[in-house]
Amino acid sequence: MPSLSSLFERASPTGTFNGTPPAHLPAENGVHIWRAAVIMPFITFAFVALRFYTRTYLLKAKKYTIDDYIVALSMLVCITHAVLMAMATYNGMGLHVWQYNEELNARYYLWIGITSEFYVLGLMGFKSALILLYLQLFGVYARFRWACYSTLFFCTGYLLCNLTTEFLGCQPIRKKWEPSLPGHCINSIATATFYGACNMASDLVIAILPLTMIWKLQVASKLQKVGLSLVLSSGLAAWAVAVARWGIATYDLIGTKDRSWWAGVSFTLSILEINTGLICACIATLGPLWKLAYAQVKDWTGWSSPCSSKEKTWPSFVRKPPHSQSSEETRRPSGATVGVHGLPAGRAGGMVIYNESTLTSTYEDEYGLLDASGWHPHGIREDRSYRSREGV
Template sequence: MDPDKPALAPPPGVQSNFDNPPNGNVEAHIGIAICIFIVFVGASLRAYSKIVCMKQVKLEDYVGLVALAPYIAFVYGVYNLMRTVGIYVHQWDVRASEIPSALYIVYVNTSLFQATMGTIKAAILLEWIQLFVPRGTRTPFWWTCQIVMWVNILYYISIVTASALSCFPHEKIWHPTMPGRCFNTKALFVINATLNLVSDIIILILPQRIIWGLKMSTQKKIGVSLVFAVGVIATLVGGARLSRAVIYYLSNDNLYNVSAVFLWCTAELSTSFLVFCLPAIPKIFSSDNWFTQLASRLHSRLSFLKTRTTDTSGTNPKASTWKSSTFSGVSTSETRWDQQPQLSYEQHGFVSYYAATDPFTPNAIKSYVHYDTNPQASWPSVPNAALSRRDPSTSWYEEER
């Protein structure tokens, strides 16, 4: 074959463009940058939560860290393909001499995808076991996670092996004109995308039954369920990858369609990392650390400025009191601001419970729930707040009990 000829005969009336073919490199750059940002931020927040806030690093954290290595290599491979032939470049706009380099990248990146996906799914399932199975027990949920995890590991190992043995001699994988034989490697893309989507759905459903069986309020069940239901995004992305894999299987324009498959693979890997990292992130906002202290101080200052502005405008003559919005829309205990209330504090998961005792009225205890609050933060000082202490028109007023 003439190396300067197009790798695929162009459609009738279409002229090959080797020098500046139409491509989607700009869109690919933007999409990949978003994916890298999601993984970097998610991994950083999870590391901060586990190391600084929780002060414990477990097996699943190391497995997730291992998964970052093939992920970075896969993303580099996508950039390498972009540099070699371009993203969304039709095969008739590529010289035949460039095909071996592009196919080698496709072969290596396929294996890197399997390695990354198998490892990150193992980390996710280990995290599920850590969160939902009491230590030292073997519940049905534990057995289900173990079975799904090991089936996934064996499957991804087998798919990498099948890809490596798809041609004889081995070099024919990226040198299609070399004498030898191959089985239909394009079918592996469809099989892999299908089984991977089934695995995504199973992992998405697994924790939901446990969450809705926990003894907590419905509102909190919904919140926790949504944290774990971020896997819906990964499932949708997996469905999109399956559709592109089918198009790739049915088309002869291999380079154009395989680049689309790789972009969806990048998105699927990135959302899988997000599924792994997200459950640990809320601990950052429920712990007493520099982040929550800074947020509490900023919140207090903004609330104070809002109150002072309202008082100066004259629209609210009783604006010397703090509105309940200062405390995330939850009514607070009645007390005078020139004497701090006595607080008892208890932490349960993502929620902080407080009870404030009115120092001026015996047995007048007011309880409220306050999310993401630093219990050590000082109470703000508002002039003349005590003037409306017994005024039922103030938004924070409560009856004694």
């Protein structure tokens, strides 16, 4: 069985930058960048559209929240990044180092700088959207809220630094793509390694954050906890892509002479990373849509009981007509707030009470996530302060 080093050698042979390629030169990988740049934005746009369909038509949201706007802007960033990456293939991206001349080398590094700015903006977008969603769901728990704020501060901090050093890393700026100019540049290997490590660490923390709350929920079974964990920790997919990209980028910087070819692999993964992250930010909000589809399948296949009433089978996440609302809902004022944080009743971040080692929810969250697909909590403590205010 060939060793890992021989496989890497076979993929991109070693050599010197003298214009003479090795005898067995692998194919260019610009076509893979093109494919990823064309396909991934369409897939991501479908999930973003489903998210806004759920918010607008199923949840009847009267206004969008800040994470909705961040998702929409991130979608535009992903499209722009994909277009620029496709254009970069006409400027040396994915070619072998032996195919370069001085003019093409300058264009190549110029396009790396342009596309990297939008890549960092895409990272900032989906990370922020995921953290803000967690705050809506579990934000009433103080320690978790501060953990989310700390993670958000860390992510925006290192990504803003990345944006700055990518643009101002060389003095003069043109030295980035014209290395013959007098001046100096920061250590690109050290900065790329540092930012890559921060990126992987933040993705892992963002994926683990909701698990700390899910496994304290008083749900009926471990299977439902596993289901919630898979939905809310789907960011692990983005983390896995980030790990693969960081490994390739590190090898490109210190382990190969054919850096432009391996950079093509790395930038293909960058397209996958920001699009996968944005998809993960949308998946967690599609609970009502999946449950509606499940209810429709039950109706079409005859799984539902013939004697079940419309009120009984009405999907719990859809805004119900007045005659189907429960007596508890009709007694509660429309502007009522619950909990010490003054969150509006019915919002996704609603009444999640921390009680010793478990969490309980006093009503269903907006996205139907804490409800765990029809689960009804057992042994929930009454919120006596709320009931006393309502006179119940």
